[in-house]
Amino acid sequence: MARPRSDAKRQAILDASVELFADRGIAHAPTSAISSAARVAEGTLFTYFKTKDELLNELYREMRKEIDQEMADFPFTGDVHARLRFVWDRFLDMAEKHPKRLKVQQHLRSSGRLLKDAEAPNMVIKELLRASKEGAELGGLGGVSPEYLVLMFRAQAEATAEFIAAHREMKAKSREIGFKLVWRALVGQ
Amino acid sequence: MARPRSDAKRQAILDASVELFADRGIAHAPTSAISSAARVAEGTLFTYFKTKDELLNELYREMRKEIDQEMADFPFTGDVHARLRFVWDRFLDMAEKHPKRLKVQQHLRSSGRLLKDAEAPNMVIKELLRASKEGAELGGLGGVSPEYLVLMFRAQAEATAEFIAAHREMKAKSREIGFKLVWRALVGQ
Amino acid sequence: MARPRSDAKRQAILDASVELFADRGIAHAPTSAISSAARVAEGTLFTYFKTKDELLNELYREMRKEIDQEMADFPFTGDVHARLRFVWDRFLDMAEKHPKRLKVQQHLRSSGRLLKDAEAPNMVIKELLRASKEGAELGGLGGVSPEYLVLMFRAQAEATAEFIAAHREMKAKSREIGFKLVWRALVGQ
Amino acid sequence: MARPRSDAKRQAILDASVELFADRGIAHAPTSAISSAARVAEGTLFTYFKTKDELLNELYREMRKEIDQEMADFPFTGDVHARLRFVWDRFLDMAEKHPKRLKVQQHLRSSGRLLKDAEAPNMVIKELLRASKEGAELGGLGGVSPEYLVLMFRAQAEATAEFIAAHREMKAKSREIGFKLVWRALVGQ
DNA sequence: CATGAATGAGGTTTCATTCAT
DNA sequence: TATGAATGAAACCTCATTCAT
Numbered sequence: 001m002a003r004p005r006s007d008a009k010r011q012a013i014l015d016a017s018v019e020l021f022a023d024r025g026i027a028h029a030p031t032s033a034i035s036s037a038a039r040v041a042e043g044t045l046f047t048y049f050k051t052k053d054e055l056l057n058e059l060y061r062e063m064r065k066e067i068d069q070e071m072a073d074f075p076f077t078g079d080v081h082a083r084l085r086f087v088w089d090r091f092l093d094m095a096e097k098h099p100k101r102l103k104v105q106q107h108l109r110s111s112g113r114l115l116k117d118a119e120a121p122n123m124v125i126k127e128l129l130r131a132s133k134e135g136a137e138l139g140g141l142g143g144v145s146p147e148y149l150v151l152m153f154r155a156q157a158e159a160t161a162e163f164i165a166a167h168r169e170m171k172a173k174s175r176e177i178g179f180k181l182v183w184r185a186l187v188g189q
Numbered sequence: 190m191a192r193p194r195s196d197a198k199r200q201a202i203l204d205a206s207v208e209l210f211a212d213r214g215i216a217h218a219p220t221s222a223i224s225s226a227a228r229v230a231e232g233t234l235f236t237y238f239k240t241k242d243e244l245l246n247e248l249y250r251e252m253r254k255e256i257d258q259e260m261a262d263f264p265f266t267g268d269v270h271a272r273l274r275f276v277w278d279r280f281l282d283m284a285e286k287h288p289k290r291l292k293v294q295q296h297l298r299s300s301g302r303l304l305k306d307a308e309a310p311n312m313v314i315k316e317l318l319r320a321s322k323e324g325a326e327l328g329g330l331g332g333v334s335p336e337y338l339v340l341m342f343r344a345q346a347e348a349t350a351e352f353i354a355a356h357r358e359m360k361a362k363s364r365e366i367g368f369k370l371v372w373r374a375l376v377g378q
Numbered sequence: 379m380a381r382p383r384s385d386a387k388r389q390a391i392l393d394a395s396v397e398l399f400a401d402r403g404i405a406h407a408p409t410s411a412i413s414s415a416a417r418v419a420e421g422t423l424f425t426y427f428k429t430k431d432e433l434l435n436e437l438y439r440e441m442r443k444e445i446d447q448e449m450a451d452f453p454f455t456g457d458v459h460a461r462l463r464f465v466w467d468r469f470l471d472m473a474e475k476h477p478k479r480l481k482v483q484q485h486l487r488s489s490g491r492l493l494k495d496a497e498a499p500n501m502v503i504k505e506l507l508r509a510s511k512e513g514a515e516l517g518g519l520g521g522v523s524p525e526y527l528v529l530m531f532r533a534q535a536e537a538t539a540e541f542i543a544a545h546r547e548m549k550a551k552s553r554e555i556g557f558k559l560v561w562r563a564l565v566g567q
Numbered sequence: 568m569a570r571p572r573s574d575a576k577r578q579a580i581l582d583a584s585v586e587l588f589a590d591r592g593i594a595h596a597p598t599s600a601i602s603s604a605a606r607v608a609e610g611t612l613f614t615y616f617k618t619k620d621e622l623l624n625e626l627y628r629e630m631r632k633e634i635d636q637e638m639a640d641f642p643f644t645g646d647v648h649a650r651l652r653f654v655w656d657r658f659l660d661m662a663e664k665h666p667k668r669l670k671v672q673q674h675l676r677s678s679g680r681l682l683k684d685a686e687a688p689n690m691v692i693k694e695l696l697r698a699s700k701e702g703a704e705l706g707g708l709g710g711v712s713p714e715y716l717v718l719m720f721r722a723q724a725e726a727t728a729e730f731i732a733a734h735r736e737m738k739a740k741s742r743e744i745g746f747k748l749v750w751r752a753l754v755g756q
Numbered sequence: 757c758a759t760g761a762a763t764g765a766g767g768t769t770t771c772a773t774t775c776a777t
Numbered sequence: 778t779a780t781g782a783a784t785g786a787a788a789c790c791t792c793a794t795t796c797a798t
Contacts, residue, residue, distance in 0.1 A: 001761035002419070003797050027216030028787060042765045046790065060772095106299060108291070112214060126292065139373075145359065148352045152370060155234055155344035160359050163337045177333050181341060184328075184373035194778075219771055230569070232774080241772065257793040383757075402681055403596030408792055419759040420722050422794080430793065481677075488673060490592055517751075523737065530748060533722035541715045548712065555711050559719060562706075563752035566732045569780035570776050576782095597767060608784045613769065615782095 022100035095161035139187040201227040211289035284350035328376040390416040400478035473539035485516040589667035637743035705742040706754040
């Protein structure tokens with residue numbers, strides 16, 4: 001019966017947050033700047049997010065949700081190579097489509113302000129664990145901690161995204177080379 | 190740049206900064222907290238560093254300088270494997286000896302507050318560029334951008350340090366495996 | 379002053395106000411809390427009361443109106459003792475029935491936000507002035523300002539109500555003793 | 568070795584608080600108004616009082632301390648009448664000298680923001696308890712709760728102060744009459 | 757009329773930096 | 778030079794009030 005809460009406004013706030021957090025860092029992006037970038041009154045931000053911290057967490061959750069959606073047609077039954085490559089490609093797709101999000105995710109993760117539930121491992125992580133393990137066995141790395149392999153995979157993917165962001169012209173080649181490196185590392189040859 | 194006299198005080202401030210930046214993040218470590226942790230008056234901090242930003246930059250330079258010193262006996266004439274392994278080992282040595290510095294370096298790098306000169310490539314980077322290139326040629330990756338390979342090397346090393354920090358008991362093994370992965374990635378087999 | 383329709387809603391808002399003003403004080407009872415306690419939308423409050431200040435004044439008037447109603451069968455023709463005792467008893471009855479109202483009235487009076495008309499002397503005050511004067515003459519206090527005597531009477535009654543609120547078990551006795559003190563003060567003996 | 572904390576500044580803040588709290592009420596006296604009235608920067612207030620609540624409590628303690636000082640030469644060995652009269656006179660002296668403090672004390676007490684220790688009963692209260700009890704026995708009120716009598720005494724004194732504030736010309740007379748009422752109430756005759 | 761989202765002024769507090777001692 | 782009080786510009790958040798639905 002009253003004016004309904006607007007998804008567009010909520011989204012505008014989240015988008016403005018990404019923009020500002022990426023450019024200035026979380027602590028140097030005041031809520032006032034966010035609301036003004038989102039073309040919304042200062043107080044309005046707080047009807048959508050009770051506190052700045054809630055905004056941070058919600059933003060992180062939202063980004064992960066989108067990643068999960070991107071991964072929706074994950075080839076659960078494919079072979080290791082196909083599965084890893086799928087994640088690799090989708091990850092780089094996202095990084096190219098939303099160049100600032102990666103940085104924001106890193107900022108958020110290192111901010112110490114995320115609630116545990118926001119960081120809970122999701123499907124992608126679980127699949128990466130499985131695939132890394134299988135891959136490692138192929139490569140004679142049977143006893144290696146899968147957590148470590150996933151860390152390595154993410155580090156590699158992020159490094160690649162970072163490089164691509166700085167060298168757009170080597171987009172396609174870097175994506176190939178990057179995966180080749182990962183695959184070689186894991187499986188050898 | 191006539192320095193104020195007590196080097197001990199200056200060092201205390203830098204040490205306190207590392208501690209606090211690692212624990213709370215740069216933006217949540219007020220200069221007042223730093224000075225009090227360094228057992229120095231609030232104003233004193235500003236006789237050693239004109240602004241907080243100057244402190245950040247100086248801290249970053251200082252840490253890089255120490256890394257360079259650690260690398261002093263770099264085996265310039267060794268083979269690729271030896272040279273990469275040397276950097277790998279020293280890097281992990283430092284990470285183990287000063288567990289908080291790595292995090293602080295990441296914070297600083299992503300803070301957007303470092304001056305260009307503080308990030309200028311140093312000897313290690315240059316050597317890594319050279320070694321990566323040679324390694325890549327061995328591995329049939331002749332045309333790949335050395336910058337990218339260095340990025341990958343650092344990502345890998347940081348991931349390994351992070352894993353070791355969380356799993357102290359796998360220290361030695363992770364160091365070996367980690368390097369094996371890098372080497373395989375680069376050279377194949 | 380065409381009133382919006384639901385008297386029940388209006389009353390709910392007033393009741394919620396008493397509750398919250400007593401518990402938290404006027405300034406710490408936001409209109410949003412009042413409306414939600416009254417099970418009414420935030421905006422609705424403002425169709426019944428144009429501003430928070432109007433709510434305050436209206437609430438005060440309403441409470442005084444009820445006191446007047448309670449005093450409806452005031453024994454205008456009784457003797458001084460009977461008249462004073464009547465007011466005394468009704469006042470304490472009200473205080474017991476609505477323990478929070480007294481506090482709210484004090485809050486409101488000391489808030490500096492009541493309009494003059496809301497504080498205009500009413501029947502009770504007028505009768506108290508008359509009775510105090512008569513009583514004082516009996517007690518040889520002929521020239522004393524009746525306003526002062528009324529102030530004293532109210533102070534005494536409020537102190538008694540406050541004491542009773544904290545010591546329910548001494549209800550009846552305190553009421554008697556209290557009046558005895560007032561009567562003695564006024565008339566001596 | 569640095570600029571010492573200035574008692575004058577601290578006092579200016581407390582004085583400004585009394586002024587503003589009395590005139591507008593606690594909640595309507597922003598710390599910014601207090602600091603500006605005290606001719607001090609906004610931040611300075613917080614070097615003397617960590618929070619507004621601490622300021623409130625400190626102000627209350629300070630006022631009670633001064634009352635205690637005023638009561639320093641309390642005639643512990645005098646008779647009941649002398650002791651009650653002493654408190655009565657000192658109380659009205661203070662009220663006349665600092666007309667706004669009384670109101671501020673009431674505001675503070677009803678604010679719900681005082682810590683328990685700030686309200687702990689002090690010497691005056693203890694002596695009033697003793698004297699009230701003795702007086703009441705003289706007046707045949709043996710079993711009456713001394714707490715109640717003290718409440719009554721304070722109510723009476725505050726009513727008198729309030730009346731005097733509004734009618735300066737009746738200062739001396741009101742003081743006498745007021746005490747006569749109290750004494751009569753307590754002792755009869 | 758009822759609803760509750762939208763607004764923006766204003767409140768308390770923090771903090772980098774300056775400056776009197 | 779060292780100290781820490783002084784400063785005032787933000788920062789985050791609240792809340793009375795308005796207004797679209």
